[in-house]
Amino acid sequence: MEKGEVILLFDGRCGFCTRAIRWLKRWDRWDRIRPVPFQRPGAPEHYGLTREACEQAVWAITPNGARHRGASAILVAVGAALGCPWLQTLYRLPVFRPIADALYEWVAAHRGRLPGVRPYCEEHPEECT
Known part of the structure; x- marks a missing residue:
């Protein structure tokens, strides 16, 4: 993965997701992650995604435009934040x-029941539709 900013489209109405984003930003020593709630008007379309795709999973968009979904997106984002791009290589291992x-997929399906914080869109309603 090349150096630069990774866009992370997340569910801004999810308390667990907001908590995960806050944790990730605390570890983002090089300010390489830019979290964007997919509820921001036009955000999914701007990155070539649909709202439905963003409702199903988190997405990471790398500086070269590559899109990663779900676990791959998390590993790209964590790898960028921690300066460990090899995490994406780890993800490619068949095991x-x-x-x-x-x-x-389990976490995504149960995220509404997992511990969280006040969702991003409740804190910033002007940014979300």
Whole structure:
């Protein structure tokens, strides 16, 4: 992954997702992650995505325009924040990928029941539709 800003489209109405974004930004020593709630008007379309795709999973868009969904997106974002691009290489391993994908899908399906904070869109209603 090349150096630069990674856009992270997340669910701004999700308290767990907002908490995860805050954690990630605390670890983002090089300010490489730019979280964007997918509820921001025009945000999904700007990055070539649909609202429906963003409702299903988090998305990371790298500086070269590559789009990553779900577990791959998390590993791209965490790798960028921590300066560990090898995390994306780890994801490509046949043994690791199905485990990471299954874990991500479980978390995504249960995110409304997981501990969180006040959702981003409640704190910044002017940014969300």
